[in-house]
Amino acid sequence: MKEIIYNKRKIQLLKDYDCCVIGGGTSGSIAGIASAKQTLKTIVIEKYSILGGTATAGLVTPMMPSYVDEMEIEKEINLELQKHGDKLYSPEYKELENYSKEDRPEEPISLTWFDPDKLAVVLEKTLLKYGGEILYDGTLCDVLIEDKKIKYVIIMTSEGLIAIESKCFVDASGDALLSRLAGVEVYTGDENNKNQPVSLRFELGGINLEKFYDYMISLGDDYCRSKLPYYTFMVTHQGRKQVLEPVLKKALEDGVITKDEYIWLQGFTIPSKPGHIAFNCPRIPTNNNSTDIFVRSNAYIVGREMIDRYYKFMKNYVKGFENSYISKVAIQLGVRESYRIKGRKELSFKDYINRKKSNDAIVKGDWWIDIHKDKHDVDEEYTYKYKEYYEIPYECMVTNEISNLIVAGRCISSDFRAQASLRIQHQCRSLGEVAGYACKYSIEKDVELNEVLGKELKNYMQKG
Structure with a gap:
């Protein structure tokens, strides 16, 4: 040796x-x-x-x-x-x-x-x-x-x-x-010297995707052109006036989510994983600092708390998620x-x-x-x-x-x-x-x- x-x-x-x-x-x-x-x-x-x-x-x-x-x-x-x-x-x-x-x-x-x-x-x-x-x-x-x-x-x-x-x-x-x-x-x-915010992504399983898709169409969604069983996604960004924003606003008023979850919600279906959606959120409020070691450490803690609120929102306010569950949380922050x-x-x-x-x-x-x-x-x-x-x-x-x-x-x-x-x-x-x-x-x-x-x-x- x-x-x-x-x-x-x-x-x-x-x-x-x-x-x-x-x-x-x-x-x-x-x-x-x-x-x-x-x-x-x-x-x-x-x-x-x-x-x-x-x-x-x-x-x-x-x-x-x-x-x-x-x-x-x-x-x-x-x-x-x-x-x-x-x-x-x-x-x-x-x-x-x-x-x-x-x-x-x-x-x-x-x-x-x-x-x-x-x-x-x-x-x-x-x-x-x-x-x-x-x-x-x-x-x-x-x-x-x-x-x-x-x-x-x-x-x-x-x-x-x-x-x-x-x-x-x-x-x-x-x-x-x-x-x-x-x-x-x-x-x-x-x-x-301000960085872009970091994210901590997660997946939900147990979703009735057909029911969810029909629900989005019933709300008037025309943002996603793909149809099941292929790639399908949802998005709500404050100021873009997408169809889920009023539903998010109701959850905000009910105290189920905070303004941090209300700002941004995005999810994508996953091939070979029926009933699953991968979420491009939460985007974590970190005072625009992604280099401080304790800011990053705390981002995992805050991120998991936010994921729990997103999950409660989806399960209780969005059709198709009634029997859903958190199937995975990322082990790595999304640092932009x-x-x-x-x-x-x-x-x-x-x-x-x-x-x-x-x-x-x-x-x-x-x-x-x-x-x-x-x-x-x-x-x-x-x-x-x-x-x-x-x-x-x-x-x-x-x-x-x-x-x-x-x-x-x-x-x-x-x-x-x-x-x-x-x-x-x-x-x-x-x-x-x-x-x-x-x-x-x-x-x-x-x-x-x-x-x-x-x-x-x-x-x-x-x-x-």
């Missing part, structure tokens, strides 16, 4: 990795798969017991629509989900084949509709199929730097501290934790934005508005400026027309401080408003795939990760 001296003690050293991914979430799991598929010796360190991050541990389903091309790993994952019985899209997706309007199609046409439990299995099996390793219950504690490179990461495990040595490191922690420990400069929040690195380039709101393209761009994005607020403001969404997009430069993923580090996911270099677009799963998966290929390119071409040219990497990926 090889060892190193850390903090005046001997700890076990795991070495000879080509790629070490910190965080097995939306970006990290794909980065690990892409790296392993490119024959790199790869390890993914995940603090929970499941891959997929917000999509699985956080129950964030479905995946919001994008009209830019999927990368290869995402295609592979989605095809595997179909083999496991999930319906990838609702039937209306076929309308896109002859779609000619300028406005973006209604969301139900093109949402990626998946069961979080099945996605976790698919991600795990795919990573292992390509020879990647997974270390669950592993928490990043520290890094050791030599010559502007990460030499070792220090991980807390059930056996105590261990060190991992690797040629390349991917920060897919979501909170830029690896980057911050390595001394990379970061930003957080908007111009007033926390820390963002200062990279070699920054994606800006101006870039989004201008639909900016560049030679070193490696990922396309087209989601709107999705900043969660208590009151809906359509004037601040800046939604694109059909098939418009911007591009994310490679240099948004790398830093000046550390040469063998690449960052993937919501914490890449961007300003607050641009991050509200790039943070969705489609773009984060693509960033993860780029990170995996970049590690292969870096090792094969003997060039540091932060010196890789986006144009050359894009050509390399297209050939590979």
Whole structure:
């Protein structure tokens, strides 16, 4: 057993990795798969017991629509989900084949509709199929730097501290934790240092979905175009005047819910789970601070209290939920934005508005400026027309401080408003795939990760 001296003690050293991914979430799991598929010796360190991050541990389903091309790993994952019985899209997706309007199609046409439990299995099996390793219950504690490179990461495990040595490191922690420990400069929040609110999602089972669907139609709902047994959803956002808002208002007056639940309610059916709905709430009032450790801890407590009130509302005020029950609560908060690195380039709101393209761009994005607020403001969404997009430069993923580090996911270099677009799963998966290929390119071409040219990497990926 090889060892190193850390903090005046001997700890076990795991070495000879080509790629070490910190965080097995939306970006990290794909980065690990892409790296392993490119024959790199790869390890993914995940603090929970499941891959997929917000999509699985956080129950964030479905995946919001994008009209830019999927990368290869995402295609592979989605095809595997179909083999496991999930319906990838609702039937209306076929309308896109002859779609000619300028406005973006209604969301139900093109949402990626998946069961979080099945996605976790698919991600795990795919990573292992390509020879990647997974270390669950592993928490990043520290890094050791030599010559502007990460030499070792220090991980807390059930056996105590261990060190991992690797040629390349991917920060897919979501909170830029690896980057911050390595001394990379970061930003957080908007111009007033306020973050977007966090959520704690949950699922209800035992629902008579047909009865609920008929009830929504009887109220005059025309927001959801999909019909059972396919993807169907409900939404109420204060100020949008959707059909459930008067029902929520009655529950508020009765003292069953508070104004915090009244502001926002959204739920989606789940493929392969008859009688279940996944709720994109509660959105937790945290004084717009998602970086304070005690704020986050308290968000779980407050979130579970709010879930109980949502459940009582649905059970007693909404037809079809009379025999429902809480079947699952997420083990991970839905954090929309926390820390963002200062990279070699920054994606800006101006870039989004201008639909900016560049030679070193490696990922396309087209989601709107999705900043969660208590009151809906359509004037601040800046939604694109059909098939418009911007591009994310490679240099948004790398830093000046550390040469063998690449960052993937919501914490890449961007300003607050641009991050509200790039943070969705489609773009984060693509960033993860780029990170995996970049590690292969870096090792094969003997060039540091932060010196890789986006144009050359894009050509390399297209050939590979």
